[in-house]
Amino acid sequence: MSFRSSRGGGRRGRRGGRGCRDGSRERWEKGGDGGASRGHSSDRDRDQGAEGQGARHPPHLKGREIGLWYAKYGAVRRKQADRRSVRTVLGFMVLSETRTFISPAVAKDEPPDKWDEDEQQQDEKEKLMRVHEDLEFLFHEVVRDVSLDSYLKRDLQSKKSDPKYGEMLVGELVQLINSNRVLVVSGETGCGKTTQVTQFILDDHINRGMGSMCRVVCTQPRRISAISVAERVAAERAERVGNGNSCGYQIRLQSRLPRRQGSILYCTTGIILQWLRSDPLLSSISHLVLDEIHERNLQSDVLLIIVKELLNFRDDLKIILMSATLNADKFSKYFENCPMIHIPGLTFPVEEFLLEDIIEITRYRPQDPDRRSSWNRSFWQGRHIRPEKEEKETEYKESWPFYAEAPQANGCLFFLMFVCLFLEILLFFVCLSAAKCHVFVLQDGAILVFLPGWDNISSLNDLLMAQPMFRSDRFVIIPLHSLMPTVNQTQVFKRPPLGVRKIVIATNIAETSITIDDVVYVIDGGKIKETSFDIDNNISTLTAEWVSLANAKQRKGRAGRVCPGKCYHLYNGLRASLMDAYQLPEIMRTPLEELCLQIKILKLGSIARFLEKAPDPPTEKAVNLAIKNLIDLNALDHSENLTALGFHLARLPVEPHIGKLILFGALLGCLDPVLIIAASLSFKDPFFIPLGKEKLADMRRKTLSKNSKSDHLTIINAFRGWEEAKQHGARYEKEYCWDNFLSANTLQMLHNMKGQFAEHLMHAGFVSSKDPKDPKSNVNSDNEKLIKAVIVAGLYPKVAMIRPSHSKKRPGVKVYTQADGKVCIHPKSVNAEETEFNYTWLIYHLKMRTSSIFLYDCTEVSPFSLLFFGGDITIQKDEDQETIAVDKWIVFRSPARIAHLVKNLKKELDSLLEEKIRNSAPVDWQNRKSKDCAVITAIIDLITTQETPRAPWTRKHTYFDDDDDDKD
DNA sequence: GAGCACTGC
Numbered sequence: 016m017s018f019r020s021s022r023g024g025g026r027r028g029r030r031g032g033r034g035c036r037d038g039s040r041e042r043w044e045k046g047g048d049g050g051a052s053r054g055h056s057s058d059r060d061r062d063q064g065a066e067g068q069g070a071r072h073p074p075h076l077k078g079r080e081i082g083l084w085y086a087k088y089g090a091v092r093r094k095q096a097d098r099r100s101v102r103t104v105l106g107f108m109v110l111s112e113t114r115t116f117i118s119p120a121v122a123k124d125e126p127p128d129k130w131d132e133d134e135q136q137q138d139e140k141e142k143l144m145r146v147h148e149d150l151e152f153l154f155h156e157v158v159r160d161v162s163l164d165s166y167l168k169r170d171l172q173s174k175k176s177d178p179k180y181g182e183m184l185v186g187e188l189v190q191l192i193n194s195n196r197v198l199v200v201s202g203e204t205g206c207g208k209t210t211q212v213t214q215f216i217l218d219d220h221i222n223r224g225m226g227s228m229c230r231v232v233c234t235q236p237r238r239i240s241a242i243s244v245a246e247r248v249a250a251e252r253a254e255r256v257g258n259g260n261s262c263g264y265q266i267r268l269q270s271r272l273p274r275r276q277g278s279i280l281y282c283t284t285g286i287i288l289q290w291l292r293s294d295p296l297l298s299s300i301s302h303l304v305l306d307e308i309h310e311r312n313l314q315s316d317v318l319l320i321i322v323k324e325l326l327n328f329r330d331d332l333k334i335i336l337m338s339a340t341l342n343a344d345k346f347s348k349y350f351e352n353c354p355m356i357h358i359p360g361l362t363f364p365v366e367e368f369l370l371e372d373i374i375e376i377t378r379y380r381p382q383d384p385d386r387r388s389s390w391n392r393s394f395w396q397g398r399h400i401r402p403e404k405e406e407k408e409t410e411y412k413e414s415w416p417f418y419a420e421a422p423q424a425n426g427c428l429f430f431l432m433f434v435c436l437f438l439e440i441l442l443f444f445v446c447l448s449a450a451k452c453h454v455f456v457l458q459d460g461a462i463l464v465f466l467p468g469w470d471n472i473s474s475l476n477d478l479l480m481a482q483p484m485f486r487s488d489r490f491v492i493i494p495l496h497s498l499m500p501t502v503n504q505t506q507v508f509k510r511p512p513l514g515v516r517k518i519v520i521a522t523n524i525a526e527t528s529i530t531i532d533d534v535v536y537v538i539d540g541g542k543i544k545e546t547s548f549d550i551d552n553n554i555s556t557l558t559a560e561w562v563s564l565a566n567a568k569q570r571k572g573r574a575g576r577v578c579p580g581k582c583y584h585l586y587n588g589l590r591a592s593l594m595d596a597y598q599l600p601e602i603m604r605t606p607l608e609e610l611c612l613q614i615k616i617l618k619l620g621s622i623a624r625f626l627e628k629a630p631d632p633p634t635e636k637a638v639n640l641a642i643k644n645l646i647d648l649n650a651l652d653h654s655e656n657l658t659a660l661g662f663h664l665a666r667l668p669v670e671p672h673i674g675k676l677i678l679f680g681a682l683l684g685c686l687d688p689v690l691i692i693a694a695s696l697s698f699k700d701p702f703f704i705p706l707g708k709e710k711l712a713d714m715r716r717k718t719l720s721k722n723s724k725s726d727h728l729t730i731i732n733a734f735r736g737w738e739e740a741k742q743h744g745a746r747y748e749k750e751y752c753w754d755n756f757l758s759a760n761t762l763q764m765l766h767n768m769k770g771q772f773a774e775h776l777m778h779a780g781f782v783s784s785k786d787p788k789d790p791k792s793n794v795n796s797d798n799e800k801l802i803k804a805v806i807v808a809g810l811y812p813k814v815a816m817i818r819p820s821h822s823k824k825r826p827g828v829k830v831y832t833q834a835d836g837k838v839c840i841h842p843k844s845v846n847a848e849e850t851e852f853n854y855t856w857l858i859y860h861l862k863m864r865t866s867s868i869f870l871y872d873c874t875e876v877s878p879f880s881l882l883f884f885g886g887d888i889t890i891q892k893d894e895d896q897e898t899i900a901v902d903k904w905i906v907f908r909s910p911a912r913i914a915h916l917v918k919n920l921k922k923e924l925d926s927l928l929e930e931k932i933r934n935s936a937p938v939d940w941q942n943r944k945s946k947d948c949a950v951i952t953a954i955i956d957l958i959t960t961q962e963t964p965r966a967p968w969t970r971k972h973t974y975f976d977d978d979d980d981d982k983d
Numbered sequence: 984g985a986g987c988a989c990t991g992c
Contacts, residue, residue, distance in 0.1 A: 265992085267992090283990065285992095498986055526988085543987065544987035545987065668992085709985080771992095847984075869985080869986095
């Protein structure tokens with residue numbers, strides 16, 4: 016068909032200059048899925064319109080897209096002074112949907128984008144000219160054109176007889192929505208449900224003269240999709256996004272709001288959950304559309320529970336649940352078998368191959384089994400299987416002999432089970448020699464390889480780069496991972512020049528978050544990394560698991576965006592038959608503390624009873640553990656009520672420990688630096704790591720740490736460096752980021768988040784200004800030791816003990832936690848290879864079990880900071896040693912006199928802080944004579960002036976600096 | 984000696 020071969024034509028190239036894929040766009044926001052794909056299919060239409068003159072619209076288009084296609088088609092024809100087709104445009108605009116007026120000029124244009132100023136101006140000019148052109152027909156008398164009439168009629172009928180069009184009919188959908196309180200809309204990515212359903216609802220209301228009664232809010236799991244979908248919809252409606260128009264978006268710290276009534280708002284799920292605090296009935300919303308709920312994110316699951324409850328209080332609220340087809344009926348069942356409607360997809364067909372097919376096609380025979388099987392073992396880090404997955408593994412092993420005998424199984428399959436084929440297959444795909452294989456001919460298009468993690472991406476990249484062929488300019492190989500700078504570059508979206516093959520090696524980031532349009536071949540490695548929570552050992556885990564069928568389907572779909580594609584799954588049919596339909600919902604594999612606080616602040620009743628109502632509830636044990644942790648944190652009391660501290664923690668949009676960090680940063684007068692840490696811990700650290708430059712990146716971080724023995728202070732240093740560089744101008748900023756492997760985007764986000772936290776603190780009454788840098792909030796901000804103590808206050812009891820290592824093979828230290836025993840400092844930490852610590856304790860935020868148990872970030876902390884900001888203090892006299900201990904675990908040697916002084920001072924501090932938190936008042940640093948100030952200043956002095964001790968492990972097991980005798 | 988992916992008035 017003509018439109019398939021039209022890719023890469025001159026027209027395409029010209030548009031590409033400001034298109035959302037390859038233009039000067041810096042970020043990849045537009046790469047989102049869902050509704051964004053709708054945008055691309057329209058893009059597709061445009062190309063076709065340019066060349067498909069005189070042709071009918073492509074058969075896969077429906078509804079509005081047909082209108083858009085003909086709008087484009089019309090524009091081309093108009094240039095040839097053919098007025099008849101202009102009327103065709105109008106005709107279709109009216110006929111295709113019950114829709115308000117759409118200017119063909121804007122409808123056929125790209126959604127507003129962030130291209131260069133010049134280009135934008137140029138574009139505006141072009142647009143104006145086009146509007147002028149388009150308006151021309153308005154001044155001509157409409158005369159009957161019989162041939163057009165019959166054409167229109169035929170076309171409409173043909174569309175109506177097309178089942179896709181029929182199902183997409185506005186009427187049916189709108190009628191279902193109007194006559195039901197809950198409706199499930201199912202359809203695959205690319206079917207247009209995200210951009211269309213909301214508009215159908217609004218337009219129906221407007222048509223009935225009830226426009227002002229309609230406020231549609233549609234939730235998206237990702238920030239990027241909220242923006243891109245809103246922009247797409249606004250473009251379809253011939254408007255700009257936000258500015259009081261009919262369509263807008265809201266995500267954290269960024270919004271372009273539509274008018275309040277008669278409008279559509281796209282927002283992230285988290286935004287709605289925040290709204291619920293001030294508007295528990297969501298009374299400003301008439302229709303709530305929950306999109307992508309099949310992904311089973313924590314937030315969307317929680318919103319489902321709440322919405323189900325909400326229906327008891329709001330009989331005028333309409334709920335539309337949008338899900339992929341595979342588990343749509345689960346949601347229907349959850350809402351008392353509410354009706355479902357299916358919208359068929361628009362993507363191109365993708366041919367799928369399982370491992371046995373691949374062997375058949377490639378005629379692959381392993382050549383050097385020994386080498387590969389060991390390579391395979393290191394390639395997949397499949398050593399740690401989650402208990403619930405073990406059963407399937409056993410079943411696989413038991414079924415294997417039978418499967419191997421079946422006719423479809425190839426003789427060498429058994430072997431392949433252990434051997435990774437990537438290099439061979441990829442080689443095969445891209446350098447087919449006629450002698451080796453006759454079956455395979457590659458067409459143009461990028462290859463997208465899905466691998467579970469950094470290591471695999473790195474190994475495959477190395478393997479490819481070891482081949483002279485792949486190093487040649489016939490290939491461009493792009494590793495894609497959230498930690499690599501490539502995620503923020505446009506390169507991955509660009510179409511390579513003719514004759515150059517693009518190979519993207521990606522994690523599941525390319526499954527939903529980043530959409531690469533020109534992918535035609537997908538190689539699905541079949542594994543995915545998944546975080547989970549090991550409830551028995553009370554630890555988060557990250558392991559590579561077999562993908563679910565839903566993942567496999569999603570990956571497959573990535574190949575069919577521009578033309579029919581092919582997807583190769585590197586697992587056999589037996590494996591496929593044992594795969595889960597879906598990944599475990601996030602709510603079942605994540606710690607629940609923060610969620611529990613949310614439930615409390617939203618006054619949703621008993622935590623356990625609320626969570627029981629989830630579509631897939633977390634285990635009782637998980638819930639109880641979270642509650643216990645919150646009680647230990649003094650956020651909940653024993654009757655599950657929020658304490659004063661808990662109340663403030665629940666109001667901050669961060670997890671409880673980070674909330675506590677923020678509060679203490681405010682109370683102890685080191686707001687700005689502490690907010691940098693808090694933002695970074697709750698979002699992500701700003702460091703990039705280019706593939707192959709891991710060592711260099713480590714060194715730069717180490718330099719930035721300025722020997723603070725702290726990842727947290729390293730981030731402060733990096734951030735301050737960035738602030739300073741930015742003041743000198745954009746060029747310096749860029750240079751600074753580049754030199755230090757920092758992401759300017761992330762740093763900017765952290766900066767914005769700091770502002771948000773400070774605003775929260777001001778509203779809560781803990782500081783007097785919403786400026787994080789306000790001097791009154793920062794009297795102690797240059798006190799590094801105090802900042803470390805505040806980190807203890809926030810993150811306690813996440814403490815680890817340092818002991819010297821006597822191993823000659825691996826110098827450094829040994830690290831232990833109370834619950835896990837020996838753990839490792841993550842190699843990315845600035846403390847990873849540190850041998851000289853000043854103290855014997857570390858405080859950390861994230862601990863996770865992967866190949867071992869790792870502390871991902873940590874800060875060396877002093878005894879006094881643990882004593883004052885840690886847990887309960889006990890004083891003991893064992894044999895000849897007098898000791899003081901925090902929670903009976905962190906033991907220091909100390910004379911009883913000092914120990915008692917510390918204990919009393921700590922008691923004063925506790926009651927002071929409790930009082931401050933209860934009455935949410937800032938500490939008055941001006942009045943040095945006040946009791947507040949006296950106690951806090953005394954403690955700060957102690958923490959600050961404590962001598963740096965001698966080599967800490969010269970004293971056995973316990974350590975406390977006796978030199979402190981003279982201080983109190 | 985190692986880093987799936989998201990999100991927050």
